[in-house]
Amino acid sequence: MKRSLLTVLVLLLFVSTALAGCGNETPSNEGGEATKNIKQEITLNAKTEPPSLDPAIASDTTSGWVIDHLFEGLYTKNQKGEPVLGAASDVKISEDGKTYTFTIREDAKWSDGDPVTAYDFEYAWKRVLDPKTGSPFAFYMYYIKGAEEYNKGKGSADQVGIKALDDKTFQVELKAPLGYFDKLLTMWTFYPVKKSLVESNPKWAADAKGYVSNGAYRLTEWKHNSEVVIEKNEHYWNKDQINMQKVTWKMVNDATTYYQMYKTGELDLIDTLPTDVIDQEKNNKEFKITPYFGTYMFMLNVDKPPFTNAKIRRAFAMAIDREAIVKNITKSGEKPAYAFVPYGVNTPKGDFREVGGSYFEENVKEAKQLLEEGMKEEGWTKLPEVTLMYNTAENHKKIAEAVQEMLKTNLGVKVKLANQEWKTYLETTQQSNFQMARMGWVGVFVDPTVILDYYLGDSPNNRTNWVNKRFDDLMAKAKVEQDDQKRYELLHEAEKVLMTDLPFIPVYFYSQNYLTSSKFKGIVYPVNRYPDVRWAKKVAE
Template identity: 65%
Template structure:
């Protein structure tokens, strides 16, 4: 749905995080003064794909997260600059030893149905994430809490989990040890509250607006599956007077050329991931934005599927693609070639984590061929087993996969087949391990190496490679309780070295997101670890 400005279709544009709102009246068509109140506060953006789920406990992908971030609010939330600030909690008391957090819930925090948000809503939601029957892929984020890991792994009881609603407005949480980034962690969707009576009344409560309840700036009003999601301003939100937008429509247009043209013809107000051919044309357009994104684009190897059962074969593939050519000539969005898992952007006592760790390998086509031959000899293969590279349906992913396919042929002498699936099906297929080599992206949920390295933990449901390394798991576990920051980062460097030696995946590049939005949207918040927030956005007169 497009906004209208005095009977004329208006266009929009993306801007950096703006400190203030535009004020006063501007001259509209034919000299008529147009006030802010006369502009419909509605925007249409492109989500590209169907969100696999809008259940906070089960969501794992950036599309679902993006919509959830507009509909829910946790104890902490992000401000315009991406910093963790109190959200539904109005106060927090931390014990002297840093392990006991006592949160006070805002008295004016209510659900979209008008009922109060309570401490019990948080206790129920978090323990539901940990319940083994829920099978939440992000349950491990709660392992910092006393008793959580044992319960989730079936080795303890829910009564031993130290998440307790003392009364309606008081939530007490006890950690295994102090955690300096607990506030950042709590901004994540895994820690959102839920109403027990809503969830337990209908197993499909999150499938449509009829049964969906949320507590954030917007509420779900329409979900036409595989077509669009519509959210509207939640008048019950405690900060509703600060929300200008009345409606956000998330369209699901996957073809990059199509959604780019829809933006140019005013059918869409916001798009991301521009087609490579459009980047040169738009790079000087004030509507264009290129924002660093704290994540890694990669191809996973299933280490239980030949030929990737062999480490030398995996390394040969990793060394046989030209990352600089891929980023400069195929994606062309300003990404950085990646030779490790953790992106740049993490400040340590010694500098930047990535710069300290450096690159773990480099392109070397002759060495790649030698490794491939050695790996094949070790396995007794006269010819390499046929390889299929899978990717989720997207014009950009297709072009990238085709370029990688050609590089592996030219530089390694390997013929690779390509296959693609729609996002939701693709997630299910890779989760089941039905692949050899598959595209994936992982965005750190907060800016810390542990948020990236957690992906390859042996018991992480997100780790689809079947790779398990006890030393790797041990080092990350030690890092999570280490209070000396320098020692903690050193443990994480050691863990990354193990990961990059075994190579259950091949990193390709560190992300940069490209966006376009029409020029009459202000106060969009651009984050480096999630998609932009329209919480503070407003449509202004031209």
């Protein structure tokens, strides 16, 4: 995942609710009559080409940013980040908490005017699970009865607990009660796709022409590697609550360039400012730092020397000065990471990260000793050559260069650097064609499970080739544990297993910095997504 926390993160756990009929809040009418003649358009920066605008295929935050504005699931999120009913108007939950019966809104329509049906949802979800689809996020559906078996080729689609009872009734049967099922359903993997369109055109999501969605916006233009344009969907059931008429994403990856574009008014909002301008912008009323529930890390391919050795992996982790990185490079309140799960998860015993603590510390002397022991175990008199890969971006480059120097100074290890554009980079790392590679992981909601899921043995996102049965078993137990305290204890155990083997190097917990034009009000900054502009309003020219 791309990007992908503040010193003391204050994150609110999304309120778990299955209550019907909440709907989206009415947006403010700030600006009144004065805004009537102002074009409600905003220009953002995606930095790179979205790898995929197919909800079943997308696995990165860039694609998700666009998709979240184009589609809507059974649940959506309101301005407070709470899950509320979206494409569904009602939900009934069985007494045992395992069966959800949704009623699809009578006025839920596709952007071409056709009705959204329960059959579209059934088709979309089973398409995600179909092994032929190759969905990287299919495992998020494993809570559903028969889903894992079907996805792994050990069961059939008919055995999956997903069924349209009629045009407007959609039923889901879980393996066990899941307290955060409503939150889970707000992620794009659970969005519907139009069955007739996808079956008739396998490349339906490759371009704007013929693209159909069911959310607040419709895709009107996609100039590949240049810009994506979406416009308000007049068939959307809740269109009266949508202020912004048109949203454009440019694709400018150079931080200095997009910063200048913001300054000249070509962009209305940017994130990840060039590090050399952060200090001067901190007193700007348009500057904003927000929590971001994710972790910046370097994946280590455990099948490629020298990272086949656990002691060497730990040596590299212990030789990196995280404080120097967050103070001198990122400069936005990020917190050094000595574990995987970020701050911000409230548990019965306190914040999950504070309870779990750190799993290692920076210690050059011990790191040198571990490196020496690891090389001896492998019979190496010289460490195999190491290349650190990163996706093209100024800040990633600066961090990679800093780590390169730290490893040289602290361990005497010479590391080569290599970079690729985001889409190519995802393909390269997916094929595990790397030794050490930058990655970020952001939770789809605020819970340790969705962070730790990254390193499941069968997770397509786990590109390190690390598989640990004990870790997988603990995660499986945690997902069906109904006692909250016991669930968190299992998750702590799982994280300990992960941090003992260290198939990755955590660097810092994210925060995000933004510059947003004061001409706009009502933009929402989620803790695990990029800004939501559905309720944004331009109040000045």
